[in-house]
Amino acid sequence: MTSAQVGQRVAGFIAACRRQGVKATRQRMEILRELAATGEHPDAETVFSRVRRRLPSISLDTVYRTLHMLQEKGVIARVPSMQDRARFDANMDRHHHFVCTVCGRISDFYSAALDSFAPPPAVRALGAVDSVHIELRGRCRKCRSELKKNK
């Protein structure tokens, strides 16, 4: 996401806060900015250490609470993970994930073919589908390269 786009996300968030009678604090803006600027789907501890560079007195509890508030308001999304830390995603466009099974990196990718995928009719027996999520698992370029070196 470009700097301009990040700025727009934050500005839009501020406007939405005003509409909803929710305070647009500096902490909230910086947390969203950090999440919007990174494509790494970070956990709370990572967001905390990065935002602390600009807001040295921010608390970890504020980061946790704010991430959950942003998720609740649909501003960001939580990413399902096999790790023991919650991961978050500011990209709310329709997209998919590539997850490295070695280092845990999560990368976005787009695919019109995947977007247009329709769940098999038999799934209706399980319930009502609201969304489809595709996760590709494998080894990212970096880990592939390093694994080759080590063999």
Next chain:
Amino acid sequence: MTSAQVGQRVAGFIAACRRQGVKATRQRMEILRELAATGEHPDAETVFSRVRRRLPSISLDTVYRTLHMLQEKGVIARVPSMQDRARFDANMDRHHHFVCTVCGRISDFYSAALDSFAPPPAVRALGAVDSVHIELRGRCRKCRSELKKNK
């Protein structure tokens, strides 16, 4: 999974343990049996409380360690989750998940169309794909039914 199939899973596990010089303890068998018998992708605490009915002195640490050992050996798989507890799956056949966004229930379903899905070529730029996982999110039948009642 039928009782016969569960029994076969456990017997196969015992044989594999013997081959690998790893003890086939009663605890390990019961933990695998519980996971193989349930289609619920439970967390460690759930497995612990159920296995304890048959093995009253089992410890939670043993459940955690055994789930991780089974995962490491490829006997079971960890399920990516947005919850704060690790979830596990004994179904090692090619399948997909329907996840209820209300109650968290994870249900298996099968789809030859999904199985034959090929990742878009552009993904190669991200890394080497080993597997494709599709997760449908929505409201399970039970939660749909209850939500209708409450409205």
Next chain:
DNA sequence: TCGCAAATAGGAATTATTCCTATTATGAGA
């Protein structure tokens, strides 16, 4: 049957996350 080392149980410790409350800061209204 025996013996060894892997595995376990029970309790403690660690880590990720949430709770508590005194203080601060946002922003509506004057």
Next chain:
DNA sequence: TCTCATAATAGGAATAATTCCTATTTGCGA
């Protein structure tokens, strides 16, 4: 611009999920 109410925060504490430690038990090969 100022005031003030209250939402939000910081710092510290508590909780919950998971891992660690070690004395004891048990699986299984000989």
